[in-house]
Amino acid sequence: MTAPWRDMPTRGRVLAGLLLVLLLAAPLFADRYVLSVLILVFYFAYLGQAWNLMMGLAGQLSLGHALQVGLGAYVAAMLWVYFGIGPWLGVVPAIAVAALAGTAIAWLGCRFSIEGVYFALLTIAFAEFTRIAFDHIGAAGGAGGFFVPYQAQRLGEWWNLRGGQWLFYYVGLALATGAVILTAWLKGSRLGYQWLAVREDQQAARALGIDVLAAKMKAALISSAMTAVGGVFYAFYYDSLFPAQVFGIGRSIELILAPIVGGLGTVFGPVVGAFILTPLGELLAAAVEKLGVDAPGAKALFYGLTLMAIIVLRPDGVWPWLARICGLAGRRAGDQS
Amino acid sequence: MTAAATALLSVEGLSKRFAGLQAVDAVTFAVAPGELFAIIGPNGAGKTSLFNMIAGELAPDQGAISFAGERIDGLAPDRICRRGIGRTFQLVRPFPALSVEDNVVVGALARRPAVEAARAHARDTLRRLDLFDKRFQRASTLTLPDRKRLEVARALATEPRLLLLDEVMAGLRPTETDRMIAILRELNGAGLTILLIEHVMRAVMALATRVLVLHHGAAIAQGPPQAVVRDPAVVQSYLGAEAVG
Numbered sequence: 183m184t185a186p187w188r189d190m191p192t193r194g195r196v197l198a199g200l201l202l203v204l205l206l207a208a209p210l211f212a213d214r215y216v217l218s219v220l221i222l223v224f225y226f227a228y229l230g231q232a233w234n235l236m237m238g239l240a241g242q243l244s245l246g247h248a249l250q251v252g253l254g255a256y257v258a259a260m261l262w263v264y265f266g267i268g269p270w271l272g273v274v275p276a277i278a279v280a281a282l283a284g285t286a287i288a289w290l291g292c293r294f295s296i297e298g299v300y301f302a303l304l305t306i307a308f309a310e311f312t313r314i315a316f317d318h319i320g321a322a323g324g325a326g327g328f329f330v331p332y333q334a335q336r337l338g339e340w341w342n343l344r345g346g347q348w349l350f351y352y353v354g355l356a357l358a359t360g361a362v363i364l365t366a367w368l369k370g371s372r373l374g375y376q377w378l379a380v381r382e383d384q385q386a387a388r389a390l391g392i393d394v395l396a397a398k399m400k401a402a403l404i405s406s407a408m409t410a411v412g413g414v415f416y417a418f419y420y421d422s423l424f425p426a427q428v429f430g431i432g433r434s435i436e437l438i439l440a441p442i443v444g445g446l447g448t449v450f451g452p453v454v455g456a457f458i459l460t461p462l463g464e465l466l467a468a469a470v471e472k473l474g475v476d477a478p479g480a481k482a483l484f485y486g487l488t489l490m491a492i493i494v495l496r497p498d499g500v501w502p503w504l505a506r507i508c509g510l511a512g513r514r515a516g517d518q519s
Numbered sequence: 520m521t522a523a524a525t526a527l528l529s530v531e532g533l534s535k536r537f538a539g540l541q542a543v544d545a546v547t548f549a550v551a552p553g554e555l556f557a558i559i560g561p562n563g564a565g566k567t568s569l570f571n572m573i574a575g576e577l578a579p580d581q582g583a584i585s586f587a588g589e590r591i592d593g594l595a596p597d598r599i600c601r602r603g604i605g606r607t608f609q610l611v612r613p614f615p616a617l618s619v620e621d622n623v624v625v626g627a628l629a630r631r632p633a634v635e636a637a638r639a640h641a642r643d644t645l646r647r648l649d650l651f652d653k654r655f656q657r658a659s660t661l662t663l664p665d666r667k668r669l670e671v672a673r674a675l676a677t678e679p680r681l682l683l684l685d686e687v688m689a690g691l692r693p694t695e696t697d698r699m700i701a702i703l704r705e706l707n708g709a710g711l712t713i714l715l716i717e718h719v720m721r722a723v724m725a726l727a728t729r730v731l732v733l734h735h736g737a738a739i740a741q742g743p744p745q746a747v748v749r750d751p752a753v754v755q756s757y758l759g760a761e762a763v764g
Contacts, residue, residue, distance in 0.1 A: 372628050372637075379625045382614035389574065389608070390677055391600035391629035 194510035205355055209348050217351050223460045224354030225415065230440035230452030231361035232408035237438070238447030239365075239374060240401035241381025242288065243298060246305030248433035249312055250280040250406045254413025255423055256322055259330050262418075264321075268342040273414045277407045283308070284406025285399055292395050306431060313429035323423070330421040343418035350419050357415065358453065361408065366449045368404070377401055381447075432482075439485060443492045445499025454501045459488065526585075527552045527712050528573070528604075528681055533582035533592075535568050535736075542568040544736035545582070550681070550714055555707045557715045557723045557744070560733035561757050566716045567609065569733070570685055573714070574606045575599040586681065600629060605679030607670040609686045609716075615659035619650055619669055622658050626676030641676055648672040648702060664695040668702070681712045688719040700725050724748070732757060 190198075209217060229251065236242045257279050258272040287308055291301045317325040336344040343349070368374045376397045379387035384394050417423055427433065444455025463481050470480045496503050504510070526549035535543040543565040550556040560566050571577040573584055575596035584592040591599055600606075605626075614622050623644055627637035645651040648668045653661065658669060667687050674682060684703070688696050700722050707713050707726070717723050723730060723744060730747045732740040734757060740750045747753055 370634060372632055372634055375621070375625050375628055375634070375637075378617055378621070379614055382616060383612050385576075385596075386608065386612040386614065386673075387625070388596040389600060389606050390626045390673065391597050392625075393597050 191509060193508075194505070197510070202359065209351055214347060217347055219461055219464050221347070221350050221354045221419070222464070223456045224351075224358040225412065225419075226437065226440045226460055227358040227453045227456035228354070228361045228415075229409060229412045229437040230444070230456055231358070231365050232405050232412065233438050234441040234446065234448075234452050235365060235368065235377075235408070236401045236405035238441055238451070239369060239381065240377035240398060242291075242398060242401055243302040244305040244405075245302040245431070245434050245438070246287075246307070246309035247405075247409050247437055248429050248431070249305070249309040250284055250409035251413040251416060251433065251437070252309075252312065252316070252423070252425070252428040253280040253283055254410030255417035255428055256316065256328065256413075257410075258414040259328060259417040259423060260322060262342070263328075263330060268339075269414050269418055270341055270343070273411060276414050277410045280410030280413065281403050281406045283312075284402045284409075288398055288402030292398055306434070309429050309431065309434060313425045316425035316429065322425075325425060327422055327424040329423075330418060332421065343414075350415075353415065357411065358456075362449060362453060364408075369449060373397070373400060378447075436485075439489065441499075443488065443500060445501035448499065448501050450505075451499050451501040454504065455499070458500065459485065462488070525552075526550060527554075527587060528714065529583075529585045530569075530573070531583045531585075533569065533572060533584065534580050535565075535572060535577060536580055537568075541736045543572070543579075543733075546731075546733070546736075546738050547582075548731050548738065548741060550712060552680075552712055553707070553710060554728050555703070555713045555715065555726050557717055557727035557730045558733060559717060559720070559723055559730060559757070564733040564757075565736035566733055567685065568736075570606075570683060570716055573599075574604065574683055600677055600679075603678075603680040604683060605674035605677045605681070606683040607667075607674050607685055607687055609689070611663075611666045611670045613658035613661070613666055613669050613673070615657070617658055618654065619656050619658055619661065620645065620654035622669060623672050623676045626673040629677040637676075640678075644672050644676045647705075648675070649698075664691055664698075667691065667695075667699065671699075671702070675706070675711075679711075681714060682706070684713060684715045684717075686716055686718060688717060688722045691719075696722060720748075 208220065233244065233247050236244055254276040257276040258269045261267040261272040261275065262269060287305055291297065291304060296304055316322055322328050336342065338345065340349050376387070376392045379390065379392055380394050380397045388394050439459055440455030441452040442455065443459055444453065445451025463484060466484050467481050470477050492500065529549040531547050533543055533546045546569060558566050558569065568577060572579045572592065575594050575598065578593045583590060586602055586604060591602060614625065620641055623641035624634070624637050627640040627644070628634070631637040631640055642651065642654070645654055648671060650665065650668055650672055653665065661669060671684070671687060688699055691699060696719060703713060703726055715723070715727065727744050729742060730744045731738055732747060732753050739756060740747050740753045
């Protein structure tokens with residue numbers, strides 16, 4: 183079994199199991215609003231996990247992951263609209279395109295020794311180029327947006343991701359759960375150890391026989407592929423894509439908050455972070471709306487303040503602290519679950 | 520010629536120049552299997568440059584490095600490690616956020632793809648270096664002597680045929696130096712070939728089977744430690760009066 187799961191005390195496994203059962207049963211008793219918030223939680227937990235693999239485990243800071251979300255979204259949506267190729271099949275080229283872009287950027291970073299914040303700037307630049315390009319691609323709808331048409335007769339086609347809230351709820355839950363399992367497995371694998379070594383000290387990693395370039399490329403490849411799947415989900419959940427929204431830097435920032443708040447490099451951190459941030463953000467937006475205050479920046483302000491509070495109070499993230507006080511932590515010091 | 524043919528590591532006419540400074544100047548030596556070979560010399564003598572060329576961090580301008588009969592000069596550090604040369608860093612570089620055990624697991628994975636096998640090997644290695652009881656600590660919480668031993672443990676876990684040690688005694692107190700000397704003697708006794716760069720003469724005298732003295736990048740003496748420290752050129756350039764006796 184994977185190391186973080188095996189190292190987890192029984193109490194932790196029971197809690198994780200209970201949470202999963204509760205989430206599986208939630209559509210039976212929760213109302214539409216709660217489910218819509220949970221879908222967002224799953225979405226951000228999933229994307230956070232994808233980003234966490236690259237930054238949290240391999241130490242490669244990408245601030246342009248919206249690029250992979252957007253490429254995945256556009257490729258799958260366009261294949262569906264133009265050629266009738268469903269997302270379950272369209273996800274394959276979506277992954278291919280996003281993974282190619284992600285690994286190409288990682289390769290450029292390695293080839294020209296662009297690291298740390300400079301690498302982050304490179305990722306932002308590519309996301310921005312792509313946003314501008316898509317503003318002018320007529321076949322993709324340009325700045326006016328690309329729409330997946332609503333077809334009432336196809337609503338039952340779950341295999342084409344055409345369906346109601348329950349469909350997206352369970353697909354989202356499956357994605358988030360799968361991402362947790364994948365991360366746990368990768369973290370306990372040989373590749374996971376190589377990533378941690380590269381994150382900690384590249385020169386020392388190299389001296390221990392690790393091919394640093396290959397390790398980084400694999401991180402970018404897997405992270406980009408996962409992120410593209412999130413983009414496909416996004417395209418078919420919202421049915422509309424606008425370059426400014428999909429590729430915007432705000433999107434890239436939004437998807438890294440959950441892992442940072444929850445705990446970088448941990449398996450459960452992105453999930454915990456998504457469960458904290460998304461409902462609070464939605465509640466705040468609802469409250470602002472109810473009060474009739476015109477405050478479009480309220481959510482961003484709230485995220486900013488939350489981030490500042492977390493960085494000051496729990497610089498390692500909420501999960502390592504939570505795991506410690508609840509006795510859920512494994513024994514592998516320094517890198518709790 | 521026969522010495523070079525049977526040597527585990529042979530360095531021939533190795534040179535490296537940094538913008539007007541001849542860091543390493545046509546150095547030739549060979550390390551036989553099972554030897555504990557030491558390289559000494561004053562600061563700036565070219566020891567670390569020589570070390571980094573063997574470890575693959577630097578490409579030589581001229582000369583050849585052969586390991587187990589194959590040329591390795593110019594290979595990348597990770598390939599050199601996989602060929603069977605382990606190294607430590609002069610300024611220790613543990614993976615700070617990882618546990619002591621996971622640090623060594625990373626090394627052990629170089630030869631053992633299965634994580635559980637690597638972990639078992641890492642634990643054996645930690646026992647040999649008196650770090651087993653600290654295996655769950657974060658590496659960043661270790662004291663300097665413990666970090667130095669972790670550095671050796673991590674390199675050792677890659678199961679090298681040749682271990683390159685870059686000033687592992689530096690900064691250690693005498694009792695810790697003796698502990699390290701005992702560990703290295705035991706490793707060497709078990710058949711491991713060691714190449715040591717060292718400033719602590721007490722350790723060199725206690726351990727080395729042969730010594731190479733570098734000065735201004737060139738080898739000025741080579742031989743058993745007792746003979747080398749009496750060499751007039753060595754005394755004048757490096758040891759001074761105080762170190763002899």
